[in-house]
Amino acid sequence: MDTRDLARRGAQAARELLSRPSSVKDEALGAIARRLEAEAGEIVEANRADLAEAERAGLPAPLQKRLRFDRAKLAESLAGLRALRSLPDPAGRILEARKLDEGLVLRRVSCPIGLIGMIFESRPDALVQMACLAAKSGNAVILKGGREAAATNRALAAAIAAAGVEAGLPESWLSLLETREEVGALLELDEYVDLLIPRGSKEFVRSIMEKSRIPVMGHSDGVCHVYVHEDADPETAVRVAVDSKTQYPAACNAAEVLLVHSSFARRSSGPDAPTGLERLTRALEAAGVAIETSPPDWSVEYLDLRMAVKTVDSLDEAIAHINRHGSGHTDAIVAAGRAAAERFMNEVDSASVYWNASTRFADGYRYGLGAEVGISTGKLHARGPVGLEGLVTYKWKLAGSGQAVADYASGRRAFVHENLEGEVGSYYAES
């Protein structure tokens, strides 16, 4: 099918989804789990074909590993799916309720965003997670996975789409694109697509941000910092810096730059003891990290066992450096006193700001969001790890009994504006 038709049908499905109750969405997740189990044989078979092709094409071993989707991976996906099903519905919640006048009640109610384009590379398990996050939040979705996983994605998407429809989701709630040309066409379809969520290399994400007028949620760069303040405990500083850099260097939340206050850098516990800076760099080098002290560019995302290190003379200099060279993703301060930590956390303009903890905690699962579609470095709508809550918006519902504004404008009636706190947090359907 033509991409425009596909998007038009997806937008139609998104509207039909707006009135599906939570029970249908949860039943869809149940049906998807059953169908994936029933079709495990075909799915694993399709994945074997992708793997064979990847080997023939000489795909690097780490990418081949990411591509693998066997019964163990399927079991992991199913466990995630069940956990997702048990979360409360993010849509249909009353966020605000106000009596404007007798018989005139305004409610701000969470609702799905609409049709979301989710574009990601390689890993087939991402397809299962993103499709199920969409179903749970009531959004229609157009997926595009990595080319290497084409057969696996096709098998997974067909099973998930059919199971959803069987459980009562509208036709076309999920569709799959297969070619770059289709993605190019999708980026133009701002009349149908409400949001794009790209995941992959920074070049990939940046190119999508540049090409489309559709709002994009995600991040291209993850230039994360650890700043060691003058009063930092040296052991804490070492633990946070080493974990931030080395626990998984290829992740977007791994730290790339270590900023060290000059007093801390010089300080040592005795004439022969190492300085603060030496303790840090030795610990990093012992963990296999190559230190860069004068990189040509302070905004480079190494994604590797390399780290840029800089001495700064003040908290202000650290904050200014991060706001100038960072990517607004995740930045940490190591400090003993609360005052400096609070200033850092307030003034560093990033989605996640930490005090005495590794930047690697920036993740939807670790944050307790259940699952994530990605990490957003944009400042509007959703910021940082994005779970179900980031996949909903809201609308204002006003229920009256024939009220006209003329009566209020003329002064015949006056607004009461009484907040109905008791309704907030409950589901609209129960109000």
Added chain:
Amino acid sequence: MDTRDLARRGAQAARELLSRPSSVKDEALGAIARRLEAEAGEIVEANRADLAEAERAGLPAPLQKRLRFDRAKLAESLAGLRALRSLPDPAGRILEARKLDEGLVLRRVSCPIGLIGMIFESRPDALVQMACLAAKSGNAVILKGGREAAATNRALAAAIAAAGVEAGLPESWLSLLETREEVGALLELDEYVDLLIPRGSKEFVRSIMEKSRIPVMGHSDGVCHVYVHEDADPETAVRVAVDSKTQYPAACNAAEVLLVHSSFARRSSGPDAPTGLERLTRALEAAGVAIETSPPDWSVEYLDLRMAVKTVDSLDEAIAHINRHGSGHTDAIVAAGRAAAERFMNEVDSASVYWNASTRFADGYRYGLGAEVGISTGKLHARGPVGLEGLVTYKWKLAGSGQAVADYASGRRAFVHENLEGEVGSYYAES
């Protein structure tokens, strides 16, 4: 000053604002009120110059009226400013709090967006309101008002900027652009400007949306509908339709299209009694409205005493018509039964959806938001009337004691993910 320098300084001010306490922001509003009162003579004088120039240039009378800023208008602005000051600070609030592990607490905290470009036409009182909304929410702002109000805007902006700085806001928290060329330059400065809020004609707003890569909050079109369902009470239908169209036809929330279910349209209380459709059209015509039954385009915003009227055969047809031709602003159903009203309010994909109430209620003041910067038809971040809450975003603050992800990845430690409900809604500074 060069627009780029101005934006760079504004972005710097936005970062300094991130750590200003509520007391400074409220004191700024107090200082602004005092300064505007003290400089009332100069401001009114400047406005007289603008009015004289407008008359010389032959500006239409309604525009001249909007341009007027005399002592009475100033008093209104000051009353609004005091009401705004009394509202709670939208920033610094804990939106979510979770203990991830012993000594590792994650909080999602509301915070200002940063630097906002607010671009509006004519009315000088809009400048006061937008500047004060920015100060209250902790955002830096670059304002551009209508050319006709140049002298008034200059006097108002100078007084407001200086009073804010005197009360402790950072230098450059507010600046004023005066030329179209400067606005053109501002639209390119996405490295400094976080958000644009344009208010004015739809051509004006649309051109800004098309020209800039900076996120835009607002609306270009207000094609609002009233749908009269088959079971509607005829009197309610007349009251809602007439008020929606005629209470202030030039407003964006005035209805442009009336959809009438064919059963309602045909129904009458007796052989000589008028049909439902006749009652509606006669009432509208009596209020001076010209009826269009076959407009060449169903998406036209008349902003005048003209209304397009269409008969539809079902609720589905009404919803489909609105989603296709509407602008996602505000749409109302008149219906006796709740089931049809709920389907309408769920499936019409607009920011505000009403049951038995006039579309003219879509307004920040009427909604009880205190003040508004505009009405957003976008589906992300803020939707519908946008008050202080729409001018903040959030960041994730994690406070630990040296935790490393390696301990959780290896299974030596496990997350507890305990929600700290008691903290939610309180201010972070008090936690």
